[in-house]
Amino acid sequence: MVTAAPLGGRGAPHRPVLLEETLEFLAPERGGLFVDCTVGLGGHSEAILKSSGDTRVIGMDLDPEALEYARERLAPFRERFRAVQANFRAIAAVLQEANEREPSGILVDLGVSSLQFDSPERGFSFRFDAPLDMRMNPAAGATAADLLQQLSESEIARIIFEYGEERHSRRIARRIVERRDQETPVTTTTELAELVRAAAGGHKRNQIHPATRTFQALRIAVNHELEGLGEFVETAVDLLMPDGRFVGISFHSLEDRILKRELRRLSGHCECPPRLPVCSCGAREVVEVLTRRPLVPGSREIDENPRARSAKLRAARKL
Ligand SMILES: C[S@@+](CC[C@H](N)C(=O)[O-])C[C@H]1O[C@@H](n2cnc3c(N)ncnc32)[C@H](O)[C@@H]1O
Secondary structure, three states: OOOOOOOOOOOOOOOOOOHHHHHHHHOHHHOEEEEEOOOOOOHHHHHHHHHOOOEEEEEEEOOHHHHHHHHHHOHHHHHHEEEEEOOHHHHHHHHHHOOOOOOOEEEEEOOOOHHHHOOHHHOOOOOOOOEOOOOOOOOOOOOHHHHHHHOOHHHHHHHHHHHHOOOOHHHHHHHHHHHHHHOOOOOEHHHHHHHHHHHHOOOOOOOOOOOHHHHHHHHHHHOOOOOOHHHHHHHHHHHOOOOOEEEEEEOOHHHHHHHHHHHHHOEOOOOOOOOOOOOOOOOOEOEEEOOOOOEOOOHHHHHHOHHHOOOEEEEEEEO
């Protein structure tokens, strides 16, 4: 049982990122159906539900523990909130199953929740010694330890380089595979953090821990976080009612690049390489982009919630 109390004792208390900005773009006071595709601890959903007695929210998440927390937290809203365990890429099927159509707003707040990051046994953080798991849905798919056992050295290096932007990716991958072949495979958070520190060198004060980027990269690979994100944006936008709003919050440059490109393409801008004679990106004008540049948290929000520091918000309105 997960209790919907503040996460006292489990790290920083949860605060929804860029909450005011999200509400400004979603405009939930108009009422109607909102889909929170990554309900997490229910912070954004709670604010949407509070904004008007006429809003309804379907909250989706891969993580059963997050859904249990959100269900308990949002129980006061009774039948106005419904929680569904599903990948947000299945949003169309979830709406069909719920006999709902044309939401007024769709929100996706990507990445991990505080609940996941601060739960030692989930293996997302090297702050705790735990099995190297990192699955958002602990009942499905390969763990981070499985990936480090199964993938080739070059695949491990690619993941760490691409998703972690880690310049020592090859050295780290080589050490992981040497250890796997000559000693015992890496199976815990502490073992991986120590291995990365040894391979990538120590860190100076005020610098992030050397294992931060490798952990982020593995998490993205374990949960296939970038796969199908562009297609999801297009599906979400197509589902919206006219004047409906889409808000996407990302924490990684590759995610932001996908959100930016898709929203531009769906606002009619051709995203093909410059010298291509015919447009093949499928650009069409179905939204108005409401954020010429991504919105980022102010210094006050970052002071209060340091995890918000890399957040970027993009929003669009369905035409
Ligand atoms: C940053 S948290 C969301 C926090 C939430 N906005 C709040 O206010 O509490 C991201 C959540 O998205 C979920 N998630 C990540 N990828 C997902 C996917 N493809 N489908 C569904 N949920 C996903 C994670 O399990 C996590 O709970």
